Amino acid sequence: MSEGNLLHNSRLAERAHRVRHNAITMAEVHGQGYVAQALGVADVLSVAYLHAMRIRPDQPEWEDRDRFLLSVGHYGIAHYAILTEAGYLPESELVTYGCDDSRLPMSGMASYTPGAEMSGGSIGLGLPMAVGMGLGLKRKKSSSFVYTLMGDGELAEGPTWEAAISASHYKLDNIIALVDFNKVQADGPSPTIMSTEPLVAKFEAFGFYVQRVDGNDLPALVKAFDNAREHPEPKPRIIICDTKMGCGVDFLEAREKNHFIRLEPDEWKRAYEALEARRPA
Amino acid sequence: MNTNVQEPTVKSSAPAPSMPAIIASSVDEGHRTKAAPFGHALVELGRTRPEIVGMSADLAKYTDIHIFAQAYPDRFYQMGMSEQLMATAAGGLAKEGFIPFATTYATFAARRCYDFISQGVAEQDANVKFVGGLPGLTTGYGPSHQATDDLAIFRAMPNITVIDPCDALDVEQMVTAVADHHGPVYMRMLRGAVPLVLDEYNYRFELGKAALLRGGRDVLVISTGFMTMRALDAAKDLQKDGVDVAVLHVPTVKPLDEVTILREAARTGRLVVVAENHTIVGGLGEAVAGCLLRGGVAPAFRQIALPDRFLSAGSLPVLQDRYGISRKAVIDRIKCWL
Ligand SMILES: Cc1ncc(C[n+]2csc(CCOP(=O)(O)OP(=O)(O)O)c2C)c(N)n1
Numbered sequence: 001m002s003e004g005n006l007l008h009n010s011r012l013a014e015r016a017h018r019v020r021h022n023a024i025t026m027a028e029v030h031g032q033g034y035v036a037q038a039l040g041v042a043d044v045l046s047v048a049y050l051h052a053m054r055i056r057p058d059q060p061e062w063e064d065r066d067r068f069l070l071s072v073g074h075y076g077i078a079h080y081a082i083l084t085e086a087g088y089l090p091e092s093e094l095v096t097y098g099c100d101d102s103r104l105p106m107s108g109m110a111s112y113t114p115g116a117e118m119s120g121g122s123i124g125l126g127l128p129m130a131v132g133m134g135l136g137l138k139r140k141k142s143s144s145f146v147y148t149l150m151g152d153g154e155l156a157e158g159p160t161w162e163a164a165i166s167a168s169h170y171k172l173d174n175i176i177a178l179v180d181f182n183k184v185q186a187d188g189p190s191p192t193i194m195s196t197e198p199l200v201a202k203f204e205a206f207g208f209y210v211q212r213v214d215g216n217d218l219p220a221l222v223k224a225f226d227n228a229r230e231h232p233e234p235k236p237r238i239i240i241c242d243t244k245m246g247c248g249v250d251f252l253e254a255r256e257k258n259h260f261i262r263l264e265p266d267e268w269k270r271a272y273e274a275l276e277a278r279r280p281a
Numbered sequence: 282m283n284t285n286v287q288e289p290t291v292k293s294s295a296p297a298p299s300m301p302a303i304i305a306s307s308v309d310e311g312h313r314t315k316a317a318p319f320g321h322a323l324v325e326l327g328r329t330r331p332e333i334v335g336m337s338a339d340l341a342k343y344t345d346i347h348i349f350a351q352a353y354p355d356r357f358y359q360m361g362m363s364e365q366l367m368a369t370a371a372g373g374l375a376k377e378g379f380i381p382f383a384t385t386y387a388t389f390a391a392r393r394c395y396d397f398i399s400q401g402v403a404e405q406d407a408n409v410k411f412v413g414g415l416p417g418l419t420t421g422y423g424p425s426h427q428a429t430d431d432l433a434i435f436r437a438m439p440n441i442t443v444i445d446p447c448d449a450l451d452v453e454q455m456v457t458a459v460a461d462h463h464g465p466v467y468m469r470m471l472r473g474a475v476p477l478v479l480d481e482y483n484y485r486f487e488l489g490k491a492a493l494l495r496g497g498r499d500v501l502v503i504s505t506g507f508m509t510m511r512a513l514d515a516a517k518d519l520q521k522d523g524v525d526v527a528v529l530h531v532p533t534v535k536p537l538d539e540v541t542i543l544r545e546a547a548r549t550g551r552l553v554v555v556a557e558n559h560t561i562v563g564g565l566g567e568a569v570a571g572c573l574l575r576g577g578v579a580p581a582f583r584q585i586a587l588p589d590r591f592l593s594a595g596s597l598p599v600l601q602d603r604y605g606i607s608r609k610a611v612i613d614r615i616k617c618w619l
């Protein structure tokens with residue numbers, strides 16, 4: 001790896017750390033929330049927003065931006081964490097997360113937050129909407145990409161697969177789908193609730209350019225996002241990211257029931273300390 | 282089944298504005314509660330009815346049916362996050378002689394599954410019981426989870442029975458009643474710590490029947506769901522101001538007990554107020570209005586319902602107050618209409 005790349009990756013690590021810090025700040029407001037997802041997906045979002053995507057945070061509706069659709073609305077906390085680090089939102093607003101009349105509702109909605117492009121609380125709309133935007137962008141001869149972040153539990157929703165068929169039929173090579181494969185969904189571990197494996201083979205059979213990476217390995221993610229953008233075949237792209245729930249805070253990583261986490265008041269201090277202990281050098 | 286009744290908690294101060302949005306509860310201070318009445322009632326019923334099976338679409342823990350799943354693991358089908366599949370597969374199980382109780386949130390049952398329930402279940406008279414959590418405005422999570430339109434949606438579907446429980450007692454008794462009724466049912470459900478109020482009113486849930494819970498000279502509130510609890514609370518408060526409020530509970534929204542509604546509304550001199558935890562469009566209010574007009578009964582008529590718009594996200598008590606379905610809002614509005 002070149003020195004420039006090393007520097008870039010270590011800077012990304014520093015920023016992903018701040019994204020995690022932002023997420024804990026928000027969760028602490030309520031003493032609970034989808035904080036384990038936010039910690040797990042922080043690296044994926046950091047590489048998306050801070051490495052791969054063409055954006056102007058001070059101009060969220062800039063026509064030539066890459067689009068980002070948060071299909072899993074409950075990941076709003078993760079989204080606000082990265083939108084803050086990327087410069088769309090002031091850090092001071094984080095503590096309003098989920099409060100009355102905040103711009104940061106618990107479930108991400110397009111009309112509330114600068115940089116939010118879809119309302120996703122009813123899960124399974126991300127890839128279908130990406131198909132429409134992908135078609136629209138091609139129609140406008142735009143070179144922008146549409147990213148959409150899905151959960152692994154979400155993959156059981158039928159519309160996702162209708163969209164997958166269509167994305168491939170229309171050769172939507174401007175779609176880069178992301179799956180946060182954290183092996184957890186609402187009722188428990190995804191493999192026991194509804195197994196979606198073998199996922200790589202499924203998406204390949206549906207006509208996608210598929211990569212599967214360790215979603216908490218920044219250099220691997222950087223490479224995967226680069227590949228996705230540069231891949232020559234006219235196919236929709238998908239990066240399946242195997243992530244660890246609670247990543248970066250050891251006692252949350254170890255927690256079994258983590259789809260929706262409650263912490264005692266004194267545990268938040270421990271969470272900050274645990275995160276600090278793993279701060280990148 | 283009167284175990285696990287919780288005594289009311291001590292009166293607390295006004296809810297903090299940062300109260301978590303996702304925690305759904307319609308419990309006001311001062312009410313006793315009962316834990317997971319739906320789950321426990323279904324387990325009880327399952328003991329003698331082997332044809333009853335449970336289903337959920339990755340929301341078992343959040344709709345109290347996990348209790349049934351734990352009691353009868355081999356009679357519970359976890360369908361994953363596939364509501365449309367669950368709805369249609371429930372139709373399939375019913376065709377094979379089983380009685381599926383299928384749970385998800387009310388929004389997903391109503392909005393996402395409509396066609397699947399209409400064609401896969403209702404048109405074929407399949408014996409499926411859909412159970413919708415978070416009815417109306419019982420979460421501050423935003424429009425995706427606020428089922429403000431489910432009664433209107435299911436009222437428009439032929440051949441399906443639509444019910445909305447007031448409290449834990451209603452929920453428990455509905456479970457048995459809908460299992461005894463052959464045909465598709467959509468049941469709104471209250472989960473977690475559910476208020477218990479109707480045991481003080483010599484009440485029993487009867488499918489298709491409205492129940493007069495208290496008489497009153499000045500106002501007749503016709504209500505469904507937990508708005509009946511609000512109406513009863515409001516009636517007690519208004520009594521102190523010398524306002525006499527009758528409450529007619531209408532847990533079965535479809536088919537509507539038109540006979541009882543017409544009889545009560547025809548008693549002259551009372552303001553009729555229909556109260557529901559639902560948009561003003563297409564719910565109990567419009568159903569009652571149509572019934573009254575067709576029946577030639579025209580009292581002074583008002584509606585307490587949610588506005589016809591996508592509601593905000595935020596904390597539940599603040600939102601229920603803002604949109605007019607808190608106890609205080611109900612009292613204020615009845616007073617200003619008198
Ligand atoms: C259509 C729909 N069904 C159900 C839900 C409720 N729900 C919210 S998150 C979730 C689990 C999603 O699993 P996954 O995509 O893996 O997200 P994670 O558990 O990792 O946060 C469910 C069932 C929903 N929001 N939308």
Ligand SMILES: [Mg+2]
Nearest residue numbers: 151152153184
């Ligand atoms: Mg998951």
